[in-house]
Every structure is written in C-alpha cells, then in structure tokens.
Amino acid sequence: MREIEVRRITEKVKELCIEANTDLGEDVLQAFDRAIEKEESPLAIEILKELKENARIAKEERVPICQDTGVAVIFLEVGQEVHFVGGDLKEALFEGVRRGYREGYLRKSMCHPFSRANTGDNTPPILHMEIVPGDRVRLIVAPKGGGSENMSRVVMLSPSDGMEGIKRYVVQRVKESGSNPCPPTIIGMGIGGNFEQAAILAKKSLLRPLGSRNPDPDLDRLESEILEEINRLGIGPQGLGGRTTSLAVHILMMPCHIASLPLAVNIQCHAHRHKEVIL
Amino acid sequence: MPESIRLKTPLRDEDVERLRIGDRVLINGILYTGRDAAHKRLFDLIQGGKDLPFDIRGQIIYYVGPSPAPPGKVFGSAGPTTSYRMDVYSPALIEKGLKGMIGKGMRSDLVKEAMKKYKAVYFAATGGAGALLAKRIKRAEIVAYEDLGPEAIRRLEVEDFPVIVINDIYGNDLYIEGEKKYKRP
DSSP states (O other): OEEEEHHHHHHHHHHHHHHHHHOOOHHHHHHHHHHHHHOOOHHHHHHHHHHHHHHHHHHHHTOOSSSOOOEEEEEEEEETTEEEESSOHHHHHHHHHHHHHHHTTOOOOOBOTTTOOBOSSOOOOEEEEEEESSSOEEEEEEEEOHHHHTTOEEEEEOGGGHHHHHHHHHHHHHHHHTTTTOSSEEEEEEEEEOHHHHHHHHHHHTTSOTTOOOSSHHHHHHHHHHHHHHHTSOOOGGGSSOSOSEEEEEEEEEEEOTTOEEEEEEEEOSOOOOEEEEO | OOOOEEEESSOOHHHHHTOOTTOEEEEEEEEEEOOHHHHHHHHHHHHTTOOOSSOOTTOEEEOOOOOOOOTTOSOOOOOOOBGGGGTTTHHHHHHTTOOEEEEBSOOOHHHHHHHHHHTOEEEEOOTTOHHHHHTTEEEEEEEEOGGGGGGSEEEEEEEEEEEEEEEOTTSOBHHHHHHHHHOOO
16 A cells, blocks of 8 residues: 555645646647648638747746636546545545635636536536556646537437547537637547546547547547548637637547447637646 | 737727728727626616616727736736627627627627627637736726626726727628638538
C-alpha cells in the first residue's frame, strides 16, 4: 500500500484549475497555426491570430483565457495500491476547486438549476473516478465552458443507422450549432457503451492531444472523414465564414447492446483547457 | 483588411444607419453588461411598466459575465457569452431604445425584426478572447443587481473595443452570408 495525503490532492487540484484556465496547451496553439496556413478567409485568419494573442496575454498575465472558466471536470485514475489518508478524498477534491477558483480569480459558474442562485465557490465539480492497476494517481482537471457544452448531445441511434448515420448526425449537430460553441471547435465523440457511458467516452476523447492519431485505424479514418465534411460547411472561426470550423474530431468507441447504437457528441470550444499531474 | 470604423456611444440613428454586416468597429465610450438573469429582471420591469436602472436609450449591452478582477487590474477576463438566451428579452429592450448588443452566435427572427424596425445593430466580439478584450476596458462599476455576482449590470468605459457587425438594420446576417461564401458541396 502506498499512502497519499488528501491535502496533496487539494493542492494539486487548486494548481491545475488555475493552470488549465490560464495556460492554453501547446497542441492547441499548434492547431491554430496549421489552421492559419490552410484558411482562405482573411477575417478568419485575423480571428485565429487574435486567439493566439489572447492565449499569450492570458499566460503572461495569469488571467483566464476565457471568462467562462467553466464547470470543473475532474478525472481521477487511482491505482488500486493507493490508500488515501488524512481526510475525505471527495471533500479534498471539492476544496481544491474552491481554492483554485478563489485564489486564481476564476469565475464561479455553478448555480441552482431553478433559482439560479450561485453556489459561490464553483462546487460541485463533476467527478469521474476510476480504479486502475498500480500505485499511482493520475489527476486531470478539464474546465468546460457552458457555450459549447450547451451544443452537445447524446442520442440513441438505431443499429441500422450505422457509420453513415453517425456521420450524418455529427455533421448536422455541428451545422446547427453554427457560431454558438465558439468555433473552431474540437468534436469529441463517444460511440457505443450505453446512454451515460457514451457521454463519458465523448468527454474523455477530448483529452487526447490535438494532432495525434487515433490508435484504431478505422476510427482514425472516420475522424478524418468527419472533420473534412465539417470543414466543408463553411461556418469558420466564430461562425463568420471560413475553412476552419473544427480543429479535430476525436472518437472513443466500445461495444454496446445489440439493440442500440449510442452516440454522444461533446463539442469543445477553442479554449480547450485541460491539465494533468501524476502523483 | 479594411479600416475599422470608430464609434462613440451613445449611438444615434445616423451611427447605425451607416453600418453594414462585416464592418469592423471600434467602440469608444460606455457599454452596459448584462446576461441571462439581468435580462430577465429588466424585462420584468418593462412588463410591469417600471423604470429601468439606467437610461437605455442609445446604449449598447454587452453580454458578458466577467471573471473577478485580480488585484491591480480594472477587470477580469471578459469575452462575450452566447446571445440566443437573451432573444426572448431583447425585442422589448430594443423597443425601449437600446441601439446595440454585443455577444456571439445567431439571433432569432424576432430580434432581427426588432433591429430593423427600431434601428439597432448586433455585434460580435471574439468569443473566448476574454484576456485580450479585458485590456480595452478602462473603468468598471456596478450599476444594478450586485447580488447577481458575475451577472450584475456593470457600466464599462471602453477604448477601441473591437467588434464586428453581424446584423445591420437592413436585415442582413453575417453568419448566414459568411457560411454561404465558404460552404463547399
């Protein structure tokens, strides 16, 4: 057994909340550069350059890339040899979010669904915990903004819809979302599993670095085909017209029930924020 | 890229009449912030025949819920939020004299009709460029609904705040035209 103090978890969650919100990943910046090279619309090129400049200011001045510093989504992979000591793990995660959002001057966006009263400290975070082999802990914080999340969907397709049906649905979803989710977007897709698993797969697929290939050659091809179709739509950066509607399509897939074809489409804005640490 | 147009608030009919979709505009003067919850309150006041907490005539509302201002800064990160959620409230505000709105994303037909009828325009600021846009905000004060936190109505003094005209008073829509221009079969 390896013991880990939960206050270390609090400290790391706090740091990751701030880092994720102020320091855009190098993979995203490189994806902007590739888009600038391919883009045909002068206005779209201006917008992409603005996004690069925005990321530079955010990093330099330690201010949020986007004012919507999001729901704090936390993925925690816990090695089965790990024993957490010194308190309640869940509370430690919550406390990390509280401190990160307070000390980092991040916006608190969580509220009561009906009264809309703000919880005041951006809790609760959304927690995805998994037990894995080993004695290490992988902690990922992925703040997710409301604008792009609102455009996301889970749908239970019919098995007869097949790959073509999936493609049609995703492209249509991106088309209907238009400028709302802050394009250029990243499209996370979860195929299979069941209703809730598809959504988690879609969310997880977003964590793969931009520009990397899907290890499954069939899915890799499907990602390219869908991306190409999306970028023929013409929506472009911020919906003002252009070639770059999405930067990437990512897919995670698993088996599903013989009666079902679950599909989740999680749309991610260009402020594609996630940071991780291994303890 | 063509030169940007400099506009000073409050906006008059002549100001909005010359704007066309795709125009890049630098706003100088005052912006009022307001998003979901503040819009509902303003709308309820209008419905109840009561006065609004600020004179809305000729003004621009910026759909933004900023992040908190860190020490030594005027304002936190401040990019636009998605506008369609304000669509149910906007026509009533436009009728009361609101001349401009800044947000991101497409507006409803009812909002577009109100913009044509009462001569108002809809601008987009770059969504997700909150750090960059905050630098153009020189002063900020809360004018109403402090209890709403990031959703309170604030009066911002801005210099060369960069926006693009999405809907002009002639019924044109840059989102529709832009997509058409770059769409491929």
